[in-house]
Amino acid sequence: MSERVAVRKTYKLFIGGKFPRSESGRSYLVQDTNVSLASRKDARDAVVAARAAVPGWAGATAYNRGQILYRVAEMLEGRREQFVALGVPADEVDAAIDRWVWYAGWSDKLPQVYGGANPVAGPYFNLSAPEPTGVVAVVAPQSPALLGLVSVVAPAIVTGNTVVAAASPSAPLAAVTLAEVLATSDLPGGVVNILTGRITETVPTLANHLDVNAIDLTGVTDADLATDLEVGAAQNLKRVLRPAPADHDWFADPGITRMTALLETKTVWHPKGT
Amino acid sequence: MTATATSARSDLSELGRSETALRTFLHGLPGVDQVGAEQRAAQLGTRSIKTTAKAQAIDLAIRMVDLTTLEGADTPGKVRALAAKALRPDPADPSCPHVGAVCVYPAMVPHVAEVLRGSGVHLASVATAFPSGQAPLEIKLADTRAAVEAGADEIDMVINRGAFLAGRYSEVHDEIVATKDACGDAHLKVILETGELATYDNVRRASWLAMLAGGDFIKTSTGKVPVAATLPVTLVMLEAVRDFRAATGRQVGVKPAGGIKTTKDAIKYLVMVNETVGADWLDPDWFRFGASSLLNDLLMQRTKLTTGVYPGPDYFTLD
Numbered sequence: 001m002s003e004r005v006a007v008r009k010t011y012k013l014f015i016g017g018k019f020p021r022s023e024s025g026r027s028y029l030v031q032d033t034n035v036s037l038a039s040r041k042d043a044r045d046a047v048v049a050a051r052a053a054v055p056g057w058a059g060a061t062a063y064n065r066g067q068i069l070y071r072v073a074e075m076l077e078g079r080r081e082q083f084v085a086l087g088v089p090a091d092e093v094d095a096a097i098d099r100w101v102w103y104a105g106w107s108d109k110l111p112q113v114y115g116g117a118n119p120v121a122g123p124y125f126n127l128s129a130p131e132p133t134g135v136v137a138v139v140a141p142q143s144p145a146l147l148g149l150v151s152v153v154a155p156a157i158v159t160g161n162t163v164v165a166a167a168s169p170s171a172p173l174a175a176v177t178l179a180e181v182l183a184t185s186d187l188p189g190g191v192v193n194i195l196t197g198r199i200t201e202t203v204p205t206l207a208n209h210l211d212v213n214a215i216d217l218t219g220v221t222d223a224d225l226a227t228d229l230e231v232g233a234a235q236n237l238k239r240v241l242r243p244a245p246a247d248h249d250w251f252a253d254p255g256i257t258r259m260t261a262l263l264e265t266k267t268v269w270h271p272k273g274t
Numbered sequence: 275m276t277a278t279a280t281s282a283r284s285d286l287s288e289l290g291r292s293e294t295a296l297r298t299f300l301h302g303l304p305g306v307d308q309v310g311a312e313q314r315a316a317q318l319g320t321r322s323i324k325t326t327a328k329a330q331a332i333d334l335a336i337r338m339v340d341l342t343t344l345e346g347a348d349t350p351g352k353v354r355a356l357a358a359k360a361l362r363p364d365p366a367d368p369s370c371p372h373v374g375a376v377c378v379y380p381a382m383v384p385h386v387a388e389v390l391r392g393s394g395v396h397l398a399s400v401a402t403a404f405p406s407g408q409a410p411l412e413i414k415l416a417d418t419r420a421a422v423e424a425g426a427d428e429i430d431m432v433i434n435r436g437a438f439l440a441g442r443y444s445e446v447h448d449e450i451v452a453t454k455d456a457c458g459d460a461h462l463k464v465i466l467e468t469g470e471l472a473t474y475d476n477v478r479r480a481s482w483l484a485m486l487a488g489g490d491f492i493k494t495s496t497g498k499v500p501v502a503a504t505l506p507v508t509l510v511m512l513e514a515v516r517d518f519r520a521a522t523g524r525q526v527g528v529k530p531a532g533g534i535k536t537t538k539d540a541i542k543y544l545v546m547v548n549e550t551v552g553a554d555w556l557d558p559d560w561f562r563f564g565a566s567s568l569l570n571d572l573l574m575q576r577t578k579l580t581t582g583v584y585p586g587p588d589y590f591t592l593d
Contacts, residue, residue, distance in 0.1 A: 044584060051586065051587075208583050208584065209583070209584045210583060210584060210585040210589060211585065211586025
């Protein structure tokens with residue numbers, strides 16, 4: 001029996017449900033592996049894919065979105081050992097799986113908690129309902145690479161937004177492997193897009209892009225860069241989530257603020273007669 | 275040299291008089307190397323056009339757009355809005371050029387004419403029982419005359435594909451001649467509907483036939499069949515207009531239409547024009563894009579170049 005030829009894996013980007021190499025053809029060496037180095041053009045392609053996915057994803061029923069997020073947890077559970085082999089601590093993988101389940105449960109409950117009937121002084125039904133903002137750019141925390149990424153992506157998509165996420169530049173393997181999980185979880189292509197490479201290269205493009213509706217700066221560690229990105233985001237009044245403090249505990253109960261920060265409230269007045 | 279050129283010219287003008295001569299000529303045209311044409315078109319599509327060259331290409335492409343709406347649901351209000359957009363595609367930037375023409379159904383021509391009068395934007399109307407071309411000749415000619423009387427200065431006619439594919443070339447030829455006559459001063463664009471012609475050889479024959487019959491432009495498609503303009507088909511047509519000018523001295527324009535949606539596509543076409551027929555055709559008088567959604571993408575890329583910021587489709591009008 002001859003020795004098997006090694007099957008070496010290429011870690012690529014995740015855009016529109018596909019795994020393309022960077023349009024620039026570049027890669028960088030990290031975690032002893034070659035990983036695609038996303039360019040500004042890749043970031044723009046990802047925004048186009050995310051925008052195209054908005055009507056289908058925002059239009060899906062909350063129940064259906066919850067099922068799909070739960071499916072992500074199922075798939076992640078099945079690949080638990082793979083993540084451990086990539087160097088992700090086992091308790092972090094478990095926490096990431098639990099986080100998908102936790103957010104999956106919120107899909108059809110958040111509108112009840114965050115929306116509802118408003119008392120008004122007139123013969124009207126007055127109802128407020130939370131609606132997704134649209135395309136959200138996300139900078140995932142540098143670490144924990146897996147739990148951090150899940151903790152910023154899941155709350156954005158559970159309500160019907162689509163995401164372009166910049167993965168942790170120093171530990172992108174978990175992010176690319178998570179993309180493989182997402183691609184096999186019935187999540188429509190383009191709902192989550194993951195870029196690997198330098199934050200300074202891709203994120204300013206996203207912050208300045210007028211077709212991005214919100215930006216989550218959680219993983220930005222450089223205060224000057226964060227300021228520049230906020231200035232860019234102001235051009236079309238994107239919703240902005242500020243960088244997380246360095247000592248943020250990602251294992252703690254996340255609360256609902258990450259979900260509610262990326263919503264618009266639609267209020268409907270309806271006459272009720274007499 | 276002069277003698278042969280002159281005799282070639284006179285020969286070509288005689289061709290339309292007999293079915294046999296026309297058939298012999300069209301079938302005597304060299305066959306198209308399909309693999310070669312597709313490879314050449316693909317290769318020209320890989321050119322990288324950036325920065326100032328891109329800015330120039332985008333402005334040229336905007337000037338070449340035939341802003342088109344050919345829907346059963348067109349209303350006078352909608353075509354007027356489209357005409358207003360043609361005059362000033364980017365209201366936020368007065369330096370943005372106007373488009374080449376507006377292209378509508380004959381019934382909509384009067385509404386567009388009001389808006390475009392005196393602006394330099396041409397007014398094209400489809401005619402001759404567009405898109406099928408399956409109507410009696412008198413009706414097609416009446417259609418054409420009505421459009422011209424209503425104010426169209428360009429007529430987009432469809433050839434009779436049924437007759438062409440059946441090999442009745444003089445019938446197709448005579449219809450084009452009659453339509454050209456009905457056009458008067460208006461420019462005549464001849465739509466070959468290449469998606470229905472099946473082979474590149476047929477595209478080459480139809481191109482020559484349309485030019486011999488007096489067409490001022492040859493146009494790929496109606497946009498109403500699944501296969502519209504492609505790069506190789508346009509390449510074959512560009513070669514035909516180049517060879518036709520070499521043989522007769524008359525320059526004919528080319529208009530790919532349908533399926534051209536992005537700036538990238540448009541620039542590929544411009545590169546091909548420059549490499550195949552040269553800069554003489556890089557002008558809205560000789561090359562046009564039949565398109566509707568292309569304009570918004572051109573405007574988006576133009577905005578990116580002038581402001582450095584990527585706008586989204588939300589920032590431009592829908593039609």
